[in-house]
Amino acid sequence: MTASAAIGISRLTHRYGSRVALDALDLDIAPGELFAILGPNGSGKTTLFRLLSTLTAPQQGSIEVLGCDIVRDRRAVQQSLGVVFQAPSLDKKLTVRENLRYHGPLVGLWGRALDEATTELLARFDVADRAADLAETLSGGLRRRVELAKGLLHRPPLLLLDEPSTGLDPGARNDLWRYLRELREHDGVTIVLTTHLLEEADRADRLAIFDRGKLVALDAPDRLRATVAGDSITIETADPAALVGELSRQLGLAAAVVDGRVRLEHPDGPRLVPRIMDACSARIQAITLGRPTLEDVFIARTGRRMQNDE
Amino acid sequence: MNDLRVIWSLAARELVRFFRQRNRVIGALGQPLIFWLLFSAGLGPSFRLPGSGTGEGGESYAEYFFPGTVALILLFTAIFATISIIEDRREGFLQSVLVAPIPRWSMVLGKLLGGTLVAVAQGLLFLLLGLTLGLHYSVVSLVAITAFMFTLALALTGLGFVIAWRMDSTQGFHAVMSVFLFPMWLLSGAFFPAEHGWLAWVLAANPMTYGVAGLRQLLYLHPGAEAGAATLALPSLATCWIVTLLFAAITFAASCKMAGTRTTGDLL
Numbered sequence: 205m206t207a208s209a210a211i212g213i214s215r216l217t218h219r220y221g222s223r224v225a226l227d228a229l230d231l232d233i234a235p236g237e238l239f240a241i242l243g244p245n246g247s248g249k250t251t252l253f254r255l256l257s258t259l260t261a262p263q264q265g266s267i268e269v270l271g272c273d274i275v276r277d278r279r280a281v282q283q284s285l286g287v288v289f290q291a292p293s294l295d296k297k298l299t300v301r302e303n304l305r306y307h308g309p310l311v312g313l314w315g316r317a318l319d320e321a322t323t324e325l326l327a328r329f330d331v332a333d334r335a336a337d338l339a340e341t342l343s344g345g346l347r348r349r350v351e352l353a354k355g356l357l358h359r360p361p362l363l364l365l366d367e368p369s370t371g372l373d374p375g376a377r378n379d380l381w382r383y384l385r386e387l388r389e390h391d392g393v394t395i396v397l398t399t400h401l402l403e404e405a406d407r408a409d410r411l412a413i414f415d416r417g418k419l420v421a422l423d424a425p426d427r428l429r430a431t432v433a434g435d436s437i438t439i440e441t442a443d444p445a446a447l448v449g450e451l452s453r454q455l456g457l458a459a460a461v462v463d464g465r466v467r468l469e470h471p472d473g474p475r476l477v478p479r480i481m482d483a484c485s486a487r488i489q490a491i492t493l494g495r496p497t498l499e500d501v502f503i504a505r506t507g508r509r510m511q512n513d514e
Numbered sequence: 515m516n517d518l519r520v521i522w523s524l525a526a527r528e529l530v531r532f533f534r535q536r537n538r539v540i541g542a543l544g545q546p547l548i549f550w551l552l553f554s555a556g557l558g559p560s561f562r563l564p565g566s567g568t569g570e571g572g573e574s575y576a577e578y579f580f581p582g583t584v585a586l587i588l589l590f591t592a593i594f595a596t597i598s599i600i601e602d603r604r605e606g607f608l609q610s611v612l613v614a615p616i617p618r619w620s621m622v623l624g625k626l627l628g629g630t631l632v633a634v635a636q637g638l639l640f641l642l643l644g645l646t647l648g649l650h651y652s653v654v655s656l657v658a659i660t661a662f663m664f665t666l667a668l669a670l671t672g673l674g675f676v677i678a679w680r681m682d683s684t685q686g687f688h689a690v691m692s693v694f695l696f697p698m699w700l701l702s703g704a705f706f707p708a709e710h711g712w713l714a715w716v717l718a719a720n721p722m723t724y725g726v727a728g729l730r731q732l733l734y735l736h737p738g739a740e741a742g743a744a745t746l747a748l749p750s751l752a753t754c755w756i757v758t759l760l761f762a763a764i765t766f767a768a769s770c771k772m773a774g775t776r777t778t779g780d781l782l
Binding site: 257258259279280282283285287289290291292293294295296297298302305306307308309310311312314354355 | 516519520522523524526527530531534535604605606607609610611612613614615616
């Protein structure tokens with residue numbers, strides 16, 4: 205691992221009984237990155253989150269956070285981490301402001317410094333007007349923002365989020381991402397989040413895909429997609445079989461009929477589409493060019509579809 | 515110094531939560547109050563303390579049962595306060611405390627102190643009713659009673675913590691409550707005295723007995739009211755203090771040890 209990494213993981217293995225949840229994982233996350241950990245249920249991503257957040261102690265291998273060992277320098281690591289859990293950690297019977305007030309001393313903040321940090325963070329996440337309301341009266345999106353404020357109260361250089369979009373509607377999801385980007389850009393906070401949503405992982409700077417405890421892919425989303433051979437072209441037509449024959453005869457393409465539509469894959473879709481249009485335009489009702497998705501990446505690396513329960 | 519702030523912050527949260535949920539206040543204070551009123555009315559006429567003669571001079575059941583009711587209030591409040599650990603874990607609040615840069619014992623002490631303070635406040639409120647029995651409190655006796663209630667409540671909150679820490683549902687806690695905690699109170703001399711046979715042995719082995727006996731002696735400490743307590747063969751006040759302090763120390767140590775272990779509930 206490199207000395208300058210925000211998080212350095214080496215040879216990390218974790219077992220539950222005989223089941224291996226993480227298998228000899230090596231991974232570095234750079235400072236200032238917005239890093240996503242993607243994987244289906246049981247891929248090991250939740251285990252990794254629990255290890256990174258210090259909720260679980262490592263069994264084998266090591267984790268360093270900003271140069272501090274997560275076991276030996278546990279308190280120092282905890283001081284530099286902001287953690288937002290999937291289950292909302294707000295006390296519903298307390299007001300928004302009280303939630304932060306009683307959390308402050310736990311992260312070394314009190315008195316005026318705490319008041320100022322609270323006021324600033326509530327304003328920043330646009331929940332200042334709800335400060336006096338009980339947490340239980342807040343919508344899911346607002347609650348998640350207060351969670352963010354709570355996690356960031358002590359200005360940690362590193363923010364961990366576990367499935368932050370869970371239970372949020374699309375609007376609230378977009379807001380959340382806007383806040384995360386802003387944090388990264390203005391405050392240089394390194395952000396690490398787990399997700400099982402492809403479109404969420406797509407928004408990260410870099411992405412680690414996990415399957416059955418193993419790291420199967422690690423790169424920027426675009427570069428990962430670029431590793432998948434081709435684009436997919438889907439054509440709607442009245443007579444699919446005839447079109448498949450025509451494509452084969454005229455352009456030497458191997459197309460297939462999938463769900464009543466003609467589908468084929470090609471390394472360079474954008475160049476091929478005009479050729480198809482020139483050759484068989486009379487038969488074509490609609491033609492769609494699909495770029496590879498992270499799902500395709502997952503399939504290419506594991507041979508299986510990602511099982512999403514949403 | 516910062517550890518003290520952490521402890522106070524966690525305890526203050528418990529206090530705010532408790533007094534904001536009116537049903538908890540009613541539950542912890544109301545049931546013992548009803549017990550006290552109804553049992554005193556129902557059992558009073560047929561109750562005779564061992565050793566006391568028939569007729570005048572003996573302690574009324576309302577008086578006998580009074581210290582036990584205080585103990586019951588402490589027990590109920592301590593239990594309700596620690597049940598919230600299960601909710602805290604399920605709702606995710608506990609996780610945010612567990613990953614905070616604080617020593618584990620300060621988290622435990624904060625939780626226990628919160629429950630203890632709530633219990634003592636309720637106990638003091640109930641003591642007001644003692645005035646109707648003709649009890650008199652002096653400054654000294656009130657300080658002593660408060661200190662004793664604090665120690666006993668701390669012990670009981672610690673006991674609740676140890677039980678609640680590994681549980682993932684409040685239903686489980688209610689079962690423990692009926693088959694263990696409530697009988698522990700019943701067999702403490704709170705409800706009836708026992709000086710012979712196996713019951714006496716159970717009483718002697720029950721740490722709660724010393725809590726109730728300590729309260730009984732402190733409540734009837736003032737001159738002229740020693741008649742009630744004197745007719746019972748109670749452990750000495752010093753013994754009651756020692757046992758209760760030990761009880762609190764042991765449950766606190768067990769809570770800290772427990773909190774260092776992880777439970778399957780964390781895997782949520």
